[in-house]
Amino acid sequence: MENDKVTSPADLANFSNPIASIFAQPTTAAEWEQYVLTEDQLHSFRENGYVAGIRIMSEEQVDLLNTELVRLQSATSEEKKLFYHYERNESEDPDKVLFHAIGAWRVTPGFHDLIWAPAYRMAAYQLLGQPFRLFHDQLFCKPARHGGVVAWHQDFSYWTFTKPMNHLTCWIGLDDASVENGCLYYVPGSHKWGLLPITGLAGDMEAVKQVLDDDQKAVFEKKVANELKKGYASFHHPLTMHGSYANYSERSRRAVVINAMGHETLGNTAGYERLDALAAFPAMEQDQVLDGRFFPVLFDDSDPELKDLLSRIPVQFQNSVK
Numbered sequence: 001m002e003n004d005k006v007t008s009p010a011d012l013a014n015f016s017n018p019i020a021s022i023f024a025q026p027t028t029a030a031e032w033e034q035y036v037l038t039e040d041q042l043h044s045f046r047e048n049g050y051v052a053g054i055r056i057m058s059e060e061q062v063d064l065l066n067t068e069l070v071r072l073q074s075a076t077s078e079e080k081k082l083f084y085h086y087e088r089n090e091s092e093d094p095d096k097v098l099f100h101a102i103g104a105w106r107v108t109p110g111f112h113d114l115i116w117a118p119a120y121r122m123a124a125y126q127l128l129g130q131p132f133r134l135f136h137d138q139l140f141c142k143p144a145r146h147g148g149v150v151a152w153h154q155d156f157s158y159w160t161f162t163k164p165m166n167h168l169t170c171w172i173g174l175d176d177a178s179v180e181n182g183c184l185y186y187v188p189g190s191h192k193w194g195l196l197p198i199t200g201l202a203g204d205m206e207a208v209k210q211v212l213d214d215d216q217k218a219v220f221e222k223k224v225a226n227e228l229k230k231g232y233a234s235f236h237h238p239l240t241m242h243g244s245y246a247n248y249s250e251r252s253r254r255a256v257v258i259n260a261m262g263h264e265t266l267g268n269t270a271g272y273e274r275l276d277a278l279a280a281f282p283a284m285e286q287d288q289v290l291d292g293r294f295f296p297v298l299f300d301d302s303d304p305e306l307k308d309l310l311s312r313i314p315v316q317f318q319n320s321v322k
């Protein structure tokens with residue numbers, strides 16, 4: 001029957017540029033200047049492993065993404081095929097729901113174009129200290145009253161199928177996030193601990209403590225709640241310890257995350273012990289640059305218009321925060 005025909009959703013990864021007019025793109029250095037991070041903000045990232053309070057979107061832009069998010073949370077089976085990962089409830093406990101999906105940018109125009117949001121691109125360039133690509137995006141959504149945890153973890157423990165470590169995470173609130181609805185927490189300075197093993201993302205919040213020494217456990221007590229208004233972001237280093245507690249409040253706590261990597265990042269999949277988790281990811285060959293349409297370049301510093309601006313703004317020395 002005619003009506004039974006299923007049309008495949010368009011794969012927006014075919015577009016390596018913004019496709020809508022949701023995020024106005026600066027055309028001059030003067031227009032970029034408003035997004036430049038200060039030396040103090042870069043210093044805070046170097047010392048603490050994160051920097052917070054950076055506005056990426058207006059309330060109207062957040063509303064638009066939240067409208068798309070409703071659709072993504074009940075994606076069709078065809079749409080689900082575009083995601084690298086899609087779990088309605090990562091925790092498996094119906095009283096602790098964590099919606100977690102990777103790849104929304106391939107499905108709806110707002111999430112596609114968000115990765116070109118100029119405030120995001122300038123800050124990420126300064127923090128990474130080099131041109132960079134999209135690695136992938138993520139959605140982390142906790143409903144009101146029965147929202148689950150994101151257990152303490154370091155992002156790079158999940159990313160050792162790429163090398164070298166020159167990655168950056170940007171967490172952006174789609175709701176006002178506070179202690180009561182399960183905001184993110186950071187452990188300042190934990191990015192200097194080195195790489196720890198995977199201890200799980202959605203089950204036991206405190207599982208990581210099994211692999212910490214006494215000094216690290218003491219530093220843990222200094223964790224900081226990352227309360228943010230919607231549309232605002234924090235950026236964190238790939239080794240910064242972070243996690244978020246359950247949401248028993250009357251408000252949801254939704255967030256979108258952009259994970260970037262230096263433009264010459266290579267595949268490191270040979271011998272990777274969790275290949276099953278990569279089944280829906282693009283092919284990533286050992287020692288080959290992760291390039292092509294799934295890993296678009298988001299900031300290229302060779303633009304002549306930007307040359308002067310980029311030479312006088314603070315930029316992290318590459319790898320200096322390791």
Ligand SMILES: O=C(O)CCC(=O)C(=O)O
Nearest residue numbers: 140150169171244255257
């Ligand atoms: O949204 C959360 O609670 C977790 C986010 C996270 O793990 C990340 O931004 O890397």
Ligand SMILES: [Fe+2]
Nearest residue numbers: 153154155242
């Ligand atoms: Fe994370």
